[in-house]
Amino acid sequence: MIRPILKYGDDVLRERARTVDALTPEIDRLVGDLIETMYAAPGIGLAAPQVGMPLRIFVVDLSVGRDLNGPIVMINPEFVEREGLQLEEEGCLSVPGFNATVVRPSRVVVKGLDRQGAEQRVEANTLLARAFQHEMDHLDGLLFVDRLRGIKRDLIVRKIRKLTRAGKW
Ligand code: NI
Numbered sequence: 001m002i003r004p005i006l007k008y009g010d011d012v013l014r015e016r017a018r019t020v021d022a023l024t025p026e027i028d029r030l031v032g033d034l035i036e037t038m039y040a041a042p043g044i045g046l047a048a049p050q051v052g053m054p055l056r057i058f059v060v061d062l063s064v065g066r067d068l069n070g071p072i073v074m075i076n077p078e079f080v081e082r083e084g085l086q087l088e089e090e091g092c093l094s095v096p097g098f099n100a101t102v103v104r105p106s107r108v109v110v111k112g113l114d115r116q117g118a119e120q121r122v123e124a125n126t127l128l129a130r131a132f133q134h135e136m137d138h139l140d141g142l143l144f145v146d147r148l149r150g151i152k153r154d155l156i157v158r159k160i161r162k163l164t165r166a167g168k169w
Contacts, residue, residue, distance in 0.1 A: 001033050002040045003051040007169060008095045008143060008160055010052075017047075017054040017139040020075050023117045031057060031073055031115050039065045043093045045131045047138030050094050058135035062127055072122060077112035077136060080121065088130060090144045098156050102147050104133050 006013055020027060030053055038046040038059055047058040061071035084106030091099035108129045111121040124132050134144060145156050163169040 002037045003033050005037065005041065005046075005050050005093050006052055008145065009164060009169065010094075012049050012052050012054055013094055013138070013143065014141045015049065015054045016141050017049050017056045019056050020113075023075070023113070023115075027055075027057070027075075028115065030055070031059065031075075034059045035061075035071050035073075038071070038093075041093050044127075045135045046093060047135045049138050049141075056139050058138065060128070060131045060135060062131065073115040074110060074120075074122075074132075074135070075113040075115070075117075077110050077132075077139070079108055079136070080111050081107070081109040082133075083107050086126065086130065088127075090130065090134060092134070092144050094138075095143060095145060095156070095160075098145075098159070100144065100148050100152055100156065102130075102134075102144050104130055104147075108132055110136070 034046050037051060042064045044062050044064060045060040048055045056076045058074050059071045082105040086106040087101050087103050089099050090102040106129055107125050109123045110132050114120045145153055160169060
Protein backbone atom coordinates (compact mmCIF):
# COMPACT_ATOMS: atom_id res chain seq x y z
CA MET A 1 0.00 0.00 0.00
CA ILE A 2 1.31 3.41 -0.93
CA ARG A 3 1.26 5.64 2.16
CA PRO A 4 1.22 9.44 2.15
CA ILE A 5 4.66 10.98 2.73
CA LEU A 6 4.79 13.59 5.50
CA LYS A 7 6.34 16.91 4.65
CA TYR A 8 8.62 19.34 6.42
CA GLY A 9 6.63 20.91 9.24
CA ASP A 10 5.07 17.66 10.46
CA ASP A 11 6.04 16.86 14.07
CA VAL A 12 6.55 13.13 13.46
CA LEU A 13 9.55 14.00 11.28
CA ARG A 14 11.14 15.64 14.33
CA GLU A 15 10.80 12.72 16.73
CA ARG A 16 13.55 10.31 17.63
CA ALA A 17 12.22 7.05 16.19
CA ARG A 18 11.83 4.04 18.49
CA THR A 19 13.72 0.76 18.26
CA VAL A 20 11.77 -2.09 16.66
CA ASP A 21 11.27 -4.74 19.36
CA ALA A 22 9.98 -7.61 17.23
CA LEU A 23 9.56 -8.32 13.54
CA THR A 24 5.81 -8.78 13.60
CA PRO A 25 3.57 -9.13 10.52
CA GLU A 26 2.68 -5.44 11.01
CA ILE A 27 6.35 -4.48 10.75
CA ASP A 28 6.73 -6.62 7.64
CA ARG A 29 3.71 -4.89 6.11
CA LEU A 30 5.20 -1.50 6.97
CA VAL A 31 8.47 -2.50 5.25
CA GLY A 32 6.51 -3.56 2.17
CA ASP A 33 4.64 -0.27 2.19
CA LEU A 34 7.86 1.72 2.55
CA ILE A 35 9.32 -0.01 -0.52
CA GLU A 36 6.14 0.50 -2.54
CA THR A 37 5.87 4.14 -1.49
CA MET A 38 9.55 4.80 -2.25
CA TYR A 39 9.23 3.34 -5.77
CA ALA A 40 6.00 5.19 -6.45
CA ALA A 41 7.42 8.56 -5.38
CA PRO A 42 9.94 7.78 -7.00
CA GLY A 43 12.84 8.02 -4.59
CA ILE A 44 16.06 6.22 -3.63
CA GLY A 45 15.34 6.04 0.07
CA LEU A 46 12.54 6.30 2.60
CA ALA A 47 12.43 6.12 6.39
CA ALA A 48 9.45 4.96 8.49
CA PRO A 49 8.92 8.37 10.18
CA GLN A 50 8.26 9.83 6.72
CA VAL A 51 5.04 7.80 6.54
CA GLY A 52 4.10 8.73 10.11
CA MET A 53 5.60 5.69 11.85
CA PRO A 54 8.37 6.77 14.26
CA LEU A 55 10.24 3.44 14.15
CA ARG A 56 13.90 2.76 13.33
CA ILE A 57 13.41 1.38 9.83
CA PHE A 58 14.54 2.64 6.44
CA VAL A 59 14.72 1.32 2.89
CA VAL A 60 17.19 2.33 0.18
CA ASP A 61 17.42 1.39 -3.49
CA LEU A 62 19.69 3.50 -5.68
CA SER A 63 18.24 1.78 -8.78
CA VAL A 64 14.63 2.66 -7.79
CA GLY A 65 13.51 -0.92 -8.42
CA ARG A 66 15.52 -1.66 -11.57
CA ASP A 67 18.14 -3.74 -9.76
CA LEU A 68 17.01 -7.33 -9.27
CA ASN A 69 18.84 -7.49 -5.94
CA GLY A 70 16.03 -5.37 -4.61
CA PRO A 71 16.07 -2.71 -1.93
CA ILE A 72 18.22 -2.65 1.17
CA VAL A 73 16.01 -2.88 4.24
CA MET A 74 17.61 -1.68 7.48
CA ILE A 75 15.89 -2.24 10.82
CA ASN A 76 17.46 -0.76 13.98
CA PRO A 77 20.51 0.43 12.02
CA GLU A 78 23.70 1.73 13.62
CA PHE A 79 26.89 3.20 12.19
CA VAL A 80 29.91 0.98 12.69
CA GLU A 81 32.31 3.20 10.76
CA ARG A 82 32.21 6.68 9.23
CA GLU A 83 35.07 8.36 7.41
CA GLY A 84 36.04 10.74 4.64
CA LEU A 85 34.14 13.69 3.28
CA GLN A 86 31.84 14.29 0.28
CA LEU A 87 29.90 17.31 -0.93
CA GLU A 88 26.92 16.53 -3.15
CA GLU A 89 23.45 17.78 -3.93
CA GLU A 90 20.79 16.20 -1.80
CA GLY A 91 17.02 16.25 -1.71
CA CYS A 92 14.28 14.58 0.30
CA LEU A 93 10.78 13.29 -0.42
CA SER A 94 9.64 15.20 2.70
CA VAL A 95 11.09 18.45 1.33
CA PRO A 96 9.87 18.25 -2.28
CA GLY A 97 11.18 20.79 -4.73
CA PHE A 98 14.30 21.70 -2.80
CA ASN A 99 17.85 20.48 -2.84
CA ALA A 100 21.17 21.67 -1.59
CA THR A 101 24.77 20.59 -1.19
CA VAL A 102 25.27 18.70 2.06
CA VAL A 103 28.64 17.76 3.55
CA ARG A 104 28.76 14.15 4.72
CA PRO A 105 31.29 11.37 5.31
CA SER A 106 32.07 9.53 2.06
CA ARG A 107 32.24 6.01 3.46
CA VAL A 108 30.17 4.33 6.13
CA VAL A 109 29.55 0.85 7.44
CA VAL A 110 26.05 0.31 8.79
CA LYS A 111 24.80 -2.70 10.69
CA GLY A 112 21.21 -3.62 11.40
CA LEU A 113 18.61 -6.27 10.76
CA ASP A 114 17.26 -7.16 7.34
CA ARG A 115 13.57 -7.80 6.62
CA GLN A 116 13.90 -11.41 7.81
CA GLY A 117 15.54 -10.31 11.05
CA ALA A 118 19.05 -11.45 10.14
CA GLU A 119 22.00 -9.31 11.20
CA GLN A 120 23.58 -7.53 8.25
CA ARG A 121 26.52 -5.23 7.82
CA VAL A 122 26.71 -3.08 4.69
CA GLU A 123 29.69 -1.04 3.56
CA ALA A 124 28.73 2.00 1.50
CA ASN A 125 30.61 4.62 -0.48
CA THR A 126 29.61 7.81 -2.28
CA LEU A 127 25.86 7.92 -3.09
CA LEU A 128 24.92 4.85 -1.04
CA ALA A 129 26.85 6.22 1.95
CA ARG A 130 24.99 9.51 1.52
CA ALA A 131 21.62 7.73 1.30
CA PHE A 132 22.31 5.71 4.46
CA GLN A 133 23.24 8.85 6.38
CA HIS A 134 20.27 10.81 5.07
CA GLU A 135 17.87 8.03 6.12
CA MET A 136 19.62 7.56 9.45
CA ASP A 137 19.09 11.27 10.10
CA HIS A 138 15.34 10.76 9.60
CA LEU A 139 15.40 8.21 12.45
CA ASP A 140 16.89 10.89 14.70
CA GLY A 141 14.37 13.56 13.69
CA LEU A 142 16.78 15.39 11.38
CA LEU A 143 16.24 16.59 7.81
CA PHE A 144 18.95 17.54 5.30
CA VAL A 145 17.91 21.17 5.71
CA ASP A 146 19.19 21.02 9.30
CA ARG A 147 22.67 20.21 8.00
CA LEU A 148 22.91 23.37 5.91
CA ARG A 149 24.60 26.58 6.92
CA GLY A 150 22.43 29.44 8.17
CA ILE A 151 21.70 31.45 5.03
CA LYS A 152 20.99 28.46 2.78
CA ARG A 153 18.78 26.86 5.41
CA ASP A 154 16.90 30.09 6.13
CA LEU A 155 16.17 30.56 2.43
CA ILE A 156 14.59 27.10 2.11
CA VAL A 157 12.68 27.41 5.39
CA ARG A 158 11.32 30.82 4.37
CA LYS A 159 10.14 29.49 1.02
CA ILE A 160 8.43 26.53 2.71
CA ARG A 161 6.68 28.87 5.17
CA LYS A 162 5.48 30.97 2.28
CA LEU A 163 4.16 27.88 0.45
CA THR A 164 2.49 26.69 3.67
CA ARG A 165 0.75 30.04 4.14
CA ALA A 166 -0.44 29.91 0.55
CA GLY A 167 -1.82 26.41 1.13
CA LYS A 168 0.60 25.00 -1.46
CA TRP A 169 2.72 22.77 0.84
NI1 NI B 1 14.62 12.27 3.25
